Amino acid sequence: MAAVAAAVAPFLGWHVRWMSVRAHYEAFPLVVLGAAVLAWVRFRGAPARAGSGPAESWAVWAGLAAGWAGLVAAEVLSSSWLACVSVMVLIPALAYGIGGREVLRRVLPAWGMLWLLVPPPMDLDRLLILQLQGLTTAWSSAVLDALDVFHLAAGNVIEIDGRSLLVEQACSGINSLFSLLACTLFLVLLTRRGWGRGVFLMLAAVGWVLAANVARVVLVALLETRWGVTAATGWRHEAIGVVLFVLAVGLLLSTDRLLEFLTRSGAVGGDVPRPVSGGNPEQGPARPSRVGRFAAIVVPAFLALVGLHWAARGDQPVLPVASPLPLATNPELLPVKVGAWERREFGTETRETHSFFGEYSQNWLYALPELAVKASLAYPFPGWHDLTWCYRSTGWQIDGQEVVAPATVPGGFVQVRMSKPGFRHGFLVFCEFDRSGRPFIARPGGAREPLFRHEAALERFRSRLEGRPAPPLDPTGAAYQFQVFVEGASVLTPEGEEAVRQLFVSLQSAVRERWAAEHAVKP
Structure with missing residues (x-):
C-alpha cells in the first residue's frame, strides 16, 4: 500500500492542480469528502474479514498491472487524464486484494463517487x-x-x-x-x-x-x-x-x-442489514510466503514509477513565477505608431474569474486608412489557452488555422481564419508568454491541442533516451495572451493578412522587450 501510494501521489497532485484552475471543477473537494463519507458509512461497524489475499487472485494481478502500465503511459505522454483513470483502476484491485469481495463491495459506492473527478478525455x-x-x-x-x-x-x-x-x-x-x-x-x-x-x-x-x-x-x-x-x-x-x-x-x-x-416505495432506502458470513472457510489469508512474493514484485514496480517521475521531471529548472495581478492601465505599453499603423483608441475590460476571455484585458485599436485592427492583451490563464474556443463561443466558425514559427516570434504564433453568419469574416493572430516574456510554444487548437501535448511529451522522453537536447518546455505560472484581430464583410486579401501579421510581430515584440527589461533590473 505504501509503495502504491508513493507512486500515485505525484499524479494525484498533478491532477488536483489541473482541476483547481478550472472553474467548472471548483467543487471537486466536496466530491472527495462525499466519497470519504460513503466509505465511512459502508465500513462503520463492519466485521474484520479474511480475504483471499492479493497473491491468490488473478483479478488483483490484472488490476495492478493495468494501473501500473497506465501510470507509466501517463508519465510518458504527460496525460493527467490517463493517470486519473489508472488510479481509479487501482482502487478496486487493492480493495479486493486486501479483503476480498466483502471489502470490494463496501468500497464500490465511494469508488463510483470518485469517477466524477475523471474529466472527459481530449x-x-x-x-x-x-x-x-x-x-x-x-x-x-x-x-x-x-x-x-x-x-x-x-x-x-x-x-x-x-x-x-x-x-x-x-x-x-x-x-x-x-x-x-x-x-x-x-x-x-x-x-x-x-x-x-x-x-x-x-x-x-x-x-x-x-x-x-x-x-x-x-x-x-x-x-x-x-x-x-x-x-x-x-x-x-x-x-x-x-x-x-x-x-x-x-x-x-x-x-x-x-x-x-x-413507485409506492415507503422506504427511504437506507443501508439494509446483510447477514455476515464467515466467508469461504477454504479461503484463508494468504500464506506469508505468497505475500512476500507478491510484495517482492509489486513494491519495486511501483517504486520504479517514483523514479521514473523524478527522472522525467526532477531536473526541470524552477523559474520564478510572477503573481498574475492586474496590470497597471497603460496605453503606452504599445507604441503610438508602427510603420503606417496608428494607435487610435485604448480601453480595458474586467470579466468573471476564470473567464474564457481572461479576467482582465487591455485593448488597443490600430488603423490604416483602409483597415482597422484590434490588439488585446488578456490574462491570466493557467497555461496555454486555446483562443479559438472563445471565438467559437461568440458565433464564429473556424475555417482554418495554422501554427507559424518565425525567428522573430519566440515560440511561434497561431493564425486563424473565421467566418460567421451575416457575411462576416475574421482573421486572428495570437501568441502567449509569461510575465517576463518567456514564450509558450504555439500549438494547433480544438481537438488537436491534447494530441500536441502528448506528442511533445513523448518527444521529450525520446530525446532523453537518445541523449539529445530536449525540446523547450512551457514556462510555469500564469499565461498572458496577446492577439490581433480584424473582421469585415469580405475576406482579407493576402496583402492585408501580411500587413496584420507584421503589425502583430512588432506589437508582441514591444510587450516582451519591455517586460524582459523590467525583470532584468530586479535583484
Whole structure:
C-alpha cells in the first residue's frame, strides 16, 4: 500500500492542480469528502474479514498491472487524464486484494463517487461547455421572445439595447451542473436508490440545471432592460447563481420524493442489514510466503514509477513565477505608431474569474486608412489557452488555422481564419508568454491541442533516451495572451493578412522587450 501510494501521489497532485484552475471543477473537494463519507458509512461497524489475499487472485494481478502500465503511459505522454483513470483502476484491485469481495463491495459506492473527478478525455469538457452555452442562449432567447423583450442572439451573445450579454461558462450551467450531479450521485449512493431511479434523478439534475441557468440569463436581461440594474457581473450575478442553485437542489429533492410516491416505495432506502458470513472457510489469508512474493514484485514496480517521475521531471529548472495581478492601465505599453499603423483608441475590460476571455484585458485599436485592427492583451490563464474556443463561443466558425514559427516570434504564433453568419469574416493572430516574456510554444487548437501535448511529451522522453537536447518546455505560472484581430464583410486579401501579421510581430515584440527589461533590473 505504501509503495502504491508513493507512486500515485505525484499524479494525484498533478491532477488536483489541473482541476483547481478550472472553474467548472471548483467543487471537486466536496466530491472527495462525499466519497470519504460513503466509505465511512459502508465500513462503520463492519466485521474484520479474511480475504483471499492479493497473491491468490488473478483479478488483483490484472488490476495492478493495468494501473501500473497506465501510470507509466501517463508519465510518458504527460496525460493527467490517463493517470486519473489508472488510479481509479487501482482502487478496486487493492480493495479486493486486501479483503476480498466483502471489502470490494463496501468500497464500490465511494469508488463510483470518485469517477466524477475523471474529466472527459481530449478536453471534451470544453465542447460540453460550448454546447451548454449554445443551448442556454437559444432557450433564453425563446423565453425573452415570449416576454416581448426585443433582443438579438448571435452565437452565445444576447444583445439588448446596444448592450451585449455574453453567456459565459458560469451562465451556461457547467459549474452548477458538476456540483448538482455530485449532490445527486451522493444521494443515490448513500440511500441506495435503484439503478432506474438513480439514472432518472441524474437526468432530472441536468434538466433542472438547464432550467435554472435559463432563468439566470433571463433575469439578468430583465434587470438590465427594465430596471437598469447591472447583474451580468459582480456580487449580484453570483448571488443570483447561488439562489438558483439552491432552488435546483430543492427541485431535485422534490423530484426524488415524487418518484418515491409514484413507485409506492415507503422506504427511504437506507443501508439494509446483510447477514455476515464467515466467508469461504477454504479461503484463508494468504500464506506469508505468497505475500512476500507478491510484495517482492509489486513494491519495486511501483517504486520504479517514483523514479521514473523524478527522472522525467526532477531536473526541470524552477523559474520564478510572477503573481498574475492586474496590470497597471497603460496605453503606452504599445507604441503610438508602427510603420503606417496608428494607435487610435485604448480601453480595458474586467470579466468573471476564470473567464474564457481572461479576467482582465487591455485593448488597443490600430488603423490604416483602409483597415482597422484590434490588439488585446488578456490574462491570466493557467497555461496555454486555446483562443479559438472563445471565438467559437461568440458565433464564429473556424475555417482554418495554422501554427507559424518565425525567428522573430519566440515560440511561434497561431493564425486563424473565421467566418460567421451575416457575411462576416475574421482573421486572428495570437501568441502567449509569461510575465517576463518567456514564450509558450504555439500549438494547433480544438481537438488537436491534447494530441500536441502528448506528442511533445513523448518527444521529450525520446530525446532523453537518445541523449539529445530536449525540446523547450512551457514556462510555469500564469499565461498572458496577446492577439490581433480584424473582421469585415469580405475576406482579407493576402496583402492585408501580411500587413496584420507584421503589425502583430512588432506589437508582441514591444510587450516582451519591455517586460524582459523590467525583470532584468530586479535583484
